[in-house]
Amino acid sequence: xxxxxxxxxxxAFVAGPWLQAAAQTEDPVAAEFDKFREVLEQxxxxxxxxxxxxxxxxxxxxxxxxxxxKCDLGLGPxxxxxxxxxxxxxxxxxxxxxxxxxxxxxxxxxxxxxxxxELAKAPFSSATRTPDxxxxxxxVAAQSAGMKFAAPQNHAEEKAxxxxxxxxxxxxxxxxxxxxxxxxxxxxQRIRTQPLPNFTKPDQAIRAVQGWPGxxxxxxxxxxxxxxxxxxxxxQRFPEPGYTSETLSALLTYLTxxxxxxxxxxxxxxx
Amino acid sequence: xxxxxLAMLAGGAALLASCATGPGGARSDALSMMKRDFHAQxxxxxxxxxxxxVQAACNKYNDNPPKEVxxxxxxxxxxxxxxxxxxKLLGDWKxxxxxxxxxxxxxxxxxxxxxxxxxxxxxxxxxTTSFGTIGPSLYQFAKLRGYGADVQRYAYAKxxxxxxxxxxxxxxxxxHVGALTDQQMKDLTALLTDRASPVNQ
Amino acid sequence: MADPMKIRATVQGDVADVRVLMxxxxxxxxxxxxxxxxxxxxxxxxxxxxxxxxxxxxxxxxAISRNPVFAFKVKxxxxxxKITVTWKDNKGETRTDETTVRAGS
Amino acid sequence: MLxxxxxxxxxxxxxxxxxxxxxxxxxxAWNQGAFQAKSALDGMKALxxxxxxxxxxxxxxxxxxxxxxxxxxxxxxxxIPGTTSISxxxxxxxxxxxxxxxxxxxxxxxxxxxxKIGESTPVRVVVAAGGKFYTAAKxxxxxxxxxxx
Numbered sequence: 001x002x003x004x005x006x007x008x009x010x011x012a013f014v015a016g017p018w019l020q021a022a023a024q025t026e027d028p029v030a031a032e033f034d035k036f037r038e039v040l041e042q043x044x045x046x047x048x049x050x051x052x053x054x055x056x057x058x059x060x061x062x063x064x065x066x067x068x069x070k071c072d073l074g075l076g077p078x079x080x081x082x083x084x085x086x087x088x089x090x091x092x093x094x095x096x097x098x099x100x101x102x103x104x105x106x107x108x109x110x111x112x113x114x115x116x117x118e119l120a121k122a123p124f125s126s127a128t129r130t131p132d133x134x135x136x137x138x139x140v141a142a143q144s145a146g147m148k149f150a151a152p153q154n155h156a157e158e159k160a161x162x163x164x165x166x167x168x169x170x171x172x173x174x175x176x177x178x179x180x181x182x183x184x185x186x187x188x189q190r191i192r193t194q195p196l197p198n199f200t201k202p203d204q205a206i207r208a209v210q211g212w213p214g215x216x217x218x219x220x221x222x223x224x225x226x227x228x229x230x231x232x233x234x235x236q237r238f239p240e241p242g243y244t245s246e247t248l249s250a251l252l253t254y255l256t257x258x259x260x261x262x263x264x265x266x267x268x269x270x271x
Numbered sequence: 272x273x274x275x276x277l278a279m280l281a282g283g284a285a286l287l288a289s290c291a292t293g294p295g296g297a298r299s300d301a302l303s304m305m306k307r308d309f310h311a312q313x314x315x316x317x318x319x320x321x322x323x324x325v326q327a328a329c330n331k332y333n334d335n336p337p338k339e340v341x342x343x344x345x346x347x348x349x350x351x352x353x354x355x356x357x358x359k360l361l362g363d364w365k366x367x368x369x370x371x372x373x374x375x376x377x378x379x380x381x382x383x384x385x386x387x388x389x390x391x392x393x394x395x396x397x398x399t400t401s402f403g404t405i406g407p408s409l410y411q412f413a414k415l416r417g418y419g420a421d422v423q424r425y426a427y428a429k430x431x432x433x434x435x436x437x438x439x440x441x442x443x444x445x446x447h448v449g450a451l452t453d454q455q456m457k458d459l460t461a462l463l464t465d466r467a468s469p470v471n472q
Numbered sequence: 473m474a475d476p477m478k479i480r481a482t483v484q485g486d487v488a489d490v491r492v493l494m495x496x497x498x499x500x501x502x503x504x505x506x507x508x509x510x511x512x513x514x515x516x517x518x519x520x521x522x523x524x525x526x527x528x529x530x531x532x533x534x535a536i537s538r539n540p541v542f543a544f545k546v547k548x549x550x551x552x553x554k555i556t557v558t559w560k561d562n563k564g565e566t567r568t569d570e571t572t573v574r575a576g577s
Numbered sequence: 578m579l580x581x582x583x584x585x586x587x588x589x590x591x592x593x594x595x596x597x598x599x600x601x602x603x604x605x606a607w608n609q610g611a612f613q614a615k616s617a618l619d620g621m622k623a624l625x626x627x628x629x630x631x632x633x634x635x636x637x638x639x640x641x642x643x644x645x646x647x648x649x650x651x652x653x654x655x656x657i658p659g660t661t662s663i664s665x666x667x668x669x670x671x672x673x674x675x676x677x678x679x680x681x682x683x684x685x686x687x688x689x690x691x692x693k694i695g696e697s698t699p700v701r702v703v704v705a706a707g708g709k710f711y712t713a714a715k716x717x718x719x720x721x722x723x724x725x726x
Binding site: 029032033035036037039040043193217218219220271 | 640641642643644645647648650652689691720
């Protein structure tokens with residue numbers, strides 16, 4: 001990520017001469033962030049939610065008093081290892097493509113008897129509460145750490161969903177005429193000091209999905225990609241996308257397929 | 272709506288066997304998905320998902336419309352610019368700096384327009400090093416371009432409706448969509464074009 | 473009840489590297505939620521024992537980050553030894569977890 | 578990494594509870610006076626720290642510029658023989674005294690911690706060794722970041 005920042009200085013900067021001089025050398029701030037990012041990642045509080053998520057996965061809960069151990073994440077009922085890196089994918093039982101959290105929520109509804117309304121009511125973490133699907137997604141994601149992303153593009157619906165996701169990515173609308181691509185469609189740019197990876201490029205798309213679910217230092221809360229995309233649309237000045245909706249699965253299909261072949265490092269730590 | 276179902280309905284199942292995209296193509300799938308999946312939140316209504324003329328053209332041509340289309344759009348957009356009734360384009364650059372720093376406004380958790388988010392994308396004053404690079408540097412804006420009325424008018428109109436000069440510019444149309452008040456735009460114009468502004472030192 | 477800690481203890485030579493993750497809000501008393509200040513709520517004391525003998529302890533303030541992370545090193549430890557960590561917060565709540573020292577790779 | 582994770586044991590001793598919280602001699606009680614002091618100097622006074630000597634044998638590894646002031650990681654090591662405790666003062670925080678870490682027989686005088694830092698500040702460390710106090714400080718800058726993550 002920090003490499004992109006340095007790149008940003010070199011490539012996008014032609015204006016201020018005093019800055020050009022600075023651009024010749026590596027950005028010391030970025031280097032410093034990098035160094036301590038490693039320190040922070042060594043002990044990541046995200047692991048606390050992995051533990052919690054594992055318990056939630058294995059404990060009989062909900063009106064049907066069932067565990068999630070029969071939940072099919074695409075590799076067969078109960079198979080968790082490797083599943084996260086191979087989603088979003090098409091699920092015949094719902095005849096749509098689902099990302100990991102969408103599938104987990106689906107399982108909580110069908111196997112445990114929770115309702116979508118109660119799960120979607122306050123789906124994002126606050127200082128005092130981490131919703132169960134967030135912990136469970138963190139657990140599931142951790143079981144794909146070290147594996148390569150391999151979101152399938154075999155079923156016709158998976159291909160169509162990728163294509164729709166790409167359209168959504170480039171769709172400019174809203175008060176500020178923004179699309180996802182406004183910030184993430186060009187190499188080497190940054191917003192304030194934050195590097196903006198170009199998600200249309202395979203080598204950079206990984207930055208959209210790497211490190212999620214992530215422990216966010218701001219607020220000290222655990223967030224998933226459902227939250228991340230929700231907040232992107234807020235900053236895009238769009239209305240709000242539905243939690244675990246097909247729109248978000250489509251966008252995640254576009255981003256993940258673009259990252260296929262790259263290694264997922266597991267739950268991360270975010271600014 | 273299931274994408275395959277859409278394709279089947281079109282009666283083109285055989286033709287589309289290897290591609291489940293609906294009859295209107297991926298774009299139509301995407302639009303119907305978004306229309307169904309989004310909901311109004313705070314000040315952000317569902318109307319925001321609809322493209323206006325500029326957005327439609329930029330989406331259609333991948334931000335690169337043919338010259339004549341672009342020029343027509345730019346003329347139309349420039350016509351939306353309402354210059355201040357009192358004829359004064361320069362406000363207070365100090366107030367402008369605050370507007371430029373403020374990144375809030377128009378999101379569903381805002382009450383309306385708040386700031387200009389200028390530093391998100393532009394280098395402006397020399398004191399702020401945490402600036403974005405999505406837009407060009409505006410440092411020494413008038414020092415490089417001149418302090419005349421034409422430069423002030425250009426700055427004001429660009430802030431009011433950036434699409435007046437570049438149909439598919441990534442910059443929002445702050446005046447056109449009511450994200451900034453006349454006074455805020457005057458203050459920003461001063462930040463960029465006032466001789467006393469640190470931007471021009 | 474407080475959520476469990478996550479403790480990792482690996483020995484290299486005769487020094488055990490002990491790393492602890494704690495689930496705690498560490499409220500400073502300054503944060504506001506729905507217009508009301510969230511009361512001060514933070515871990516005050518930490519004690520770590522090697523096979524029942526205290527080797528490391530700390531008194532801390534609310535300035536320690538939310539979901540605290542600590543690491544320390546214990547000499548004379550070997551694989552199979554027990555490391556026990558206990559914290560106690562300003563509301564009197566306490567939590568103890570234990571792990572076994574593992575040989576480092 | 579995964580290997581290590583799986584070997585970790587959880588919550589086994591929850592029932593042992595507060596019985597284990599036997600304070601070390603020097604840490605008889607959580608020092609309210611020191612923790613509520615508004616300056617590092619007052620905090621030190623309340624702790625009985627007097628005349629700390631500057632020392633090059635205290636190593637503070639902390640970022641020059643922290644990515645996020647809510648979580649500033651630091652590794653503190655004392656190379657002073659006979660070190661019994663390390664105390665940390667974040668000078669510009671509203672309550673600078675952040676904590677004291679005590680090392681009994683066998684513990685290496687090292688601690689990794691993560692603290693909240695409100696504004697750019699010196700982080701001052703005081704080491705107690707052989708009945709004397711030693712000190713060193715490291716400047717940490719805190720920045721404003723962008724959005725998202």
